[in-house]
Amino acid sequence: MLRHWRQRAGLSQLELALRADSSARHISFVETGRARPSEEMVLRLAEHLSVPVRERNALLLAAGYAPRYPETPVDDPSLASLRDSLERMLTAYEPYPALVVDGRYEVLAANRGIAVLLEGVADHLLRPPPNAMRITLHPEGLAPRIRNFLEWREHLLEQMQRQLALLRSAPLRELYEEVVAYPPPEGGTERRGREIPFALPMVIDHRGRTLSFFSTITTFNTPMDVTVSELAIETFVPADPETAALLPTFLE
Template sequence: MGSSVADADTRAGGVGPLLRHWRERAGLSQLELALRADSSARHISFVETGRTRPSREMVLRLAEHLDVPVRERNALLVAAGYAPHYPETPLDAPSLAPLRGGLERMLAAYEPYPALVVDGRYRVVAANRGLAALLEGVAGHLLQAPPNAMRITLHPDGLAPRIRNFLEWREHLLEQMQRQLALLRSQPLRELYEEVAGYPLPAGGTERRGTEGPFALPLVIEHQGRVLSFFSTMATFNTPMDVTVSELAIETFVPADPETAALLPEVVGRDSR
């Protein structure tokens, strides 16, 4: 997802400040981290202050216990003077063909419910017919490759005019991006956030604050004169061993009411013809 937390200034200080950053972010003391990583508080202190250079294995072990994102684990290794451990394979590479096939089968099986896969910059890399049906009316310039889920949702020429609870949904998406930025400090993601946060509200956007669901915020959207309501879920891969795979996210939309569940087969079937 672009540049990592280990920018030029941070790399100049070595791996110690980076590890301290991740430890403090995790809310752990040096002793707590040492106990988890089978080390000592003294050794952790020496690493963080630059008095000791950790081994490659120690960097990876600490990163695992601190739940550091895969891309940032590579950054830690580089800052410590080692080569990156995790490859970053293009999604269209032959070696990832089984992964792509599995995602496509999963998305198809989820129909008629909408589902899509995005990368770390919210570029849509795959989607099913349920999602495509909802994009009717979205301006062509937003659908040009590679389409971006945030732009499609928040741009006045995208889904924004049809989202009944636009203010809540916009706030939810921007907060989601802010959480990622606090974790990754990615310049491309920062630029995307500033772009979509600066979009003008659609007509009536300042007034479209809806009612929240009983247990989760729904996406309430108009489609061809009907109102559809969805809860969304986001899933990622467990223990990814590749940077590209680690940043893929599968978003699925679950009908939030019986009316939406009943309408979807008709909507997707009609729009797919």
């Protein structure tokens, strides 16, 4: 496991040893099972290799130690202050659409601005727990309204592939295999998102008008809980003055 993360980071045993205040010989012995690292060393190596929190627990277990990071349900009372902070953040983004998703892209919270994106989405896709990838890529979801669907689909699938390279998540793998098999909507092979040179916007039809958004993702810095480490706040920022002017009118 350590070799996997080291090679993924593009580091030699010597480079990792220098960063972690160890020796290349010790790193080699750990990778081949000839030496058992201390718990502190496992965590230090994981930190220098930017190993996700969930996988740090797996490294600890493989080394014979108990997991260090809890996995607390989002609705647990201990996370009440976190939920309150997220709600304030989502409200502050209005009228721009914003939502919170977990590591499986299930929507945990959203603001009123998200209604702009959900109009026309089939009811079965909105039943709890709604999934952001299904809502976006399903032929009965947002897909028929996305003008540059092919480009946006590629962007989302690449995002999921990057996550799968980091996490050994069977539910995420199943979701990926499901959404990649969705047929494109009629006209869904167009590419129209390159008008703005510095980022790919999502361009959608809304009540006969065209809206363009940049998507931004915010995650928590140095999380100490598996659940929190996999939360992401996604915001859709207007990509042009016309969209910025129209959004406030949809909440009136």
